[in-house]
Amino acid sequence: MTGAGLVVRDLSVGYGPVRALRRVSLEVPEGAVVTVLGGNGAGKSTLLRAISRTLAFHGGAVTEGTVTLDDRRLDALPPDRVVAAGVCQVPEGRRVFARMTVADNLRAGALGGTRAGRSAALDRVHELFPVLAERANQRAGLLSGGEQQMLAVARALMATPRVLLLDEPSLGLAPLMARRIADTVREINTQGTSVLLVEQNAALALRLATRAYVLEVGEVTLSGPAAELAASDEVRRRYLGVVDEDAASDADRTTDRTLTRWKG
Amino acid sequence: MSTFAEILLNGLSLGSVYALIALGFVVIFRATEVVNFAHASLLLAGGYVTAVLHDDIGFWPALLAGIAGAALVGAAVEFLVMRRYRGSDHSVLAIVTIGVDILLTTELTRRIGTDVLTLGDPWGDAVLKAGPISLAHTRIAAFVAAALLITAFLLAFRYTAWGIAMRAAAESAETAALMGVRLGRVSLGAWAVAGGLAAVAALFLTVFPTPGLERATSLAALKAFPAAILGGLDSTTGALVGGLTVGVTESLATGYQSDLTFLGRGLGDLAPYLVMVAILLVRPAGLFGTKELARV
Numbered sequence: 001m002t003g004a005g006l007v008v009r010d011l012s013v014g015y016g017p018v019r020a021l022r023r024v025s026l027e028v029p030e031g032a033v034v035t036v037l038g039g040n041g042a043g044k045s046t047l048l049r050a051i052s053r054t055l056a057f058h059g060g061a062v063t064e065g066t067v068t069l070d071d072r073r074l075d076a077l078p079p080d081r082v083v084a085a086g087v088c089q090v091p092e093g094r095r096v097f098a099r100m101t102v103a104d105n106l107r108a109g110a111l112g113g114t115r116a117g118r119s120a121a122l123d124r125v126h127e128l129f130p131v132l133a134e135r136a137n138q139r140a141g142l143l144s145g146g147e148q149q150m151l152a153v154a155r156a157l158m159a160t161p162r163v164l165l166l167d168e169p170s171l172g173l174a175p176l177m178a179r180r181i182a183d184t185v186r187e188i189n190t191q192g193t194s195v196l197l198v199e200q201n202a203a204l205a206l207r208l209a210t211r212a213y214v215l216e217v218g219e220v221t222l223s224g225p226a227a228e229l230a231a232s233d234e235v236r237r238r239y240l241g242v243v244d245e246d247a248a249s250d251a252d253r254t255t256d257r258t259l260t261r262w263k264g
Numbered sequence: 265m266s267t268f269a270e271i272l273l274n275g276l277s278l279g280s281v282y283a284l285i286a287l288g289f290v291v292i293f294r295a296t297e298v299v300n301f302a303h304a305s306l307l308l309a310g311g312y313v314t315a316v317l318h319d320d321i322g323f324w325p326a327l328l329a330g331i332a333g334a335a336l337v338g339a340a341v342e343f344l345v346m347r348r349y350r351g352s353d354h355s356v357l358a359i360v361t362i363g364v365d366i367l368l369t370t371e372l373t374r375r376i377g378t379d380v381l382t383l384g385d386p387w388g389d390a391v392l393k394a395g396p397i398s399l400a401h402t403r404i405a406a407f408v409a410a411a412l413l414i415t416a417f418l419l420a421f422r423y424t425a426w427g428i429a430m431r432a433a434a435e436s437a438e439t440a441a442l443m444g445v446r447l448g449r450v451s452l453g454a455w456a457v458a459g460g461l462a463a464v465a466a467l468f469l470t471v472f473p474t475p476g477l478e479r480a481t482s483l484a485a486l487k488a489f490p491a492a493i494l495g496g497l498d499s500t501t502g503a504l505v506g507g508l509t510v511g512v513t514e515s516l517a518t519g520y521q522s523d524l525t526f527l528g529r530g531l532g533d534l535a536p537y538l539v540m541v542a543i544l545l546v547r548p549a550g551l552f553g554t555k556e557l558a559r560v
Contacts, residue, residue: 052442054441054442057437057438057441078446079441079442080441080444080446083442083443083444088442088443088444089442091438091439091442095436095438095439097431097435097436097439099431099554100428100431100432100435104428107428108428108429108431108432108443108445109443109444111425111428111429111432111444111445112444156443159443
């Protein structure tokens with residue numbers, strides 16, 4: 001059962017002897033926003049690395065399974081061909097090219113494309129993020145965290161991807177800025193780009209996404225429409241921090257041991 | 265006074281040649297984070313090709329062949345050797361380049377033997393006299409050629425897609441790969457460009473007043489190391505300033521050696537390293553080396 005969009009099937013990944021993903025399957029249908037939730041070390045970033053073929057930088061490798069975009073295999077391509085095929089990732093922690101200007105960062109994102117495509121992409125990006133046009137000649141390292149995140153997203157959009165992979169875009173941002181990034185993701189999606197969003201900020205991610213997967217210790221433990229997941233007790237308790245009666249009593253028990261100030 | 269001006273001008277010319285070598289060094293370092301100890305052997309290879317061919321096909325075609333030859337050798341080293349080690353520690357890669365250097369230099373010195381090969385340049389030993397100052401044509405040609413090449417290179421580095429790809433890869437190879445930069449191609453290009461620049465430098469290291477290409481030429485090329493290091497290994501501007509500093513220092517030390525006899529002979533060869541050590545004591549990252557500049 002394959003089809004349109006990005007399809008990951010039975011994907012296992014190992015870093016040497018360490019299994020990071022175990023038979024993970026998920027789909028990002030054309031035009032959808034799909035989110036993957038999970039705590040630290042659940043394998044979220046590994047999943048994105050496996051899709052964009054940068055596992056080798058971390059000593060990892062895909063041991064089984066496939067990644068396809070519209071039935072075309074991506075899992076044997078070098079990273080630049082994955083980008084050319086239409087899948088581009090915004091890395092975790094923004095990773096803008098700090099020593100280059102904002103304009104050069106955007107050009108770096110468009111290296112694979114044509115000149116005409118580049119100017120169209122640049123117009124689109126400047127429309128989404130007017131601040132980047134103002135700061136075009138400033139060094140990217142001197143932008144604020146939120147502006148760097150905008151630049152990171154904009155840089156990936158310069159490759160005019162059909163599927164945008166976002167790795168924790170709200171990480172380390174003020175709530176207001178996180179909300180602005182969320183609005184932008186929605187905007188990008190309505191312009192026709194599918195989005196695979198990896199987040200720890202589950203509340204934000206579930207509001208954006210139509211479909212969600214929960215990843216725990218390398219396996220998909222829950223999946224379904226985002227609204228349904230957002231309503232489920234388990235997700236509410238573990239990822240949304242909503243405390244209902246059960247959870248409250250759990251919490252009571254665990255806080256018996258009161259914290260004391262360390263007097264060393 | 266006129267001797268001082270002469271020494272200074274000669275030093276600048278020599279320095280611009282060192283800058284060419286140092287620039288190639290910096291390009292490889294930025295694209296691949298590898299300190300390339302095989303750089304002197306690339307230079308020797310380029311000079312050798314020119315020296316062997318100039319009798320048969322004329323100087324200019326031979327020079328082009330030398331540049332192409334050194335670029336090819338550089339690319340071959342990247343493709344056949346460095347690529348196999350991709351992902352290894354950078355210090356391992358640096359040591360691999362020492363091995364490559366030993367292999368290439370041994371073969372080239374075997375071929376050169378005890379000969380001193382001329383490169384058949386058109387300038388000969390002509391000297392330009394302007395008032396009290398006399399300057400060899402070769403020195404003027406060296407300065408002009410180096411200035412043109414360096415300008416062209418810096419423009420390309422700033423404005424072309426190749427330059428952007430290289431700078432992106434220099435900052436973060438993984439992120440560059442995520443953006444679709446072909447790292448293999450970037451690194452191949454860097455080695456080829458560095459080889460080409462080294463071949464031009466080989467020409468100007470072996471023309472008048474030096475006798476010609478000989479085994480010791482690769483030792484002269486080694487002076488580009490202090491040039492690149494004192495400028496800051498990852499800075500193109502640093503390579504230029506470093507090259508000129510080393511050239512002028514060497515020229516001054518050699519020129520005034522007779523006043524400094526109490527220091528013994530060979531001060532000219534030593535001075536660049538002294539300057540390097542002095543600068544690194546004050547600025548450990550080199551004059552223009554990057555200290556991390558980022559807001560998080």
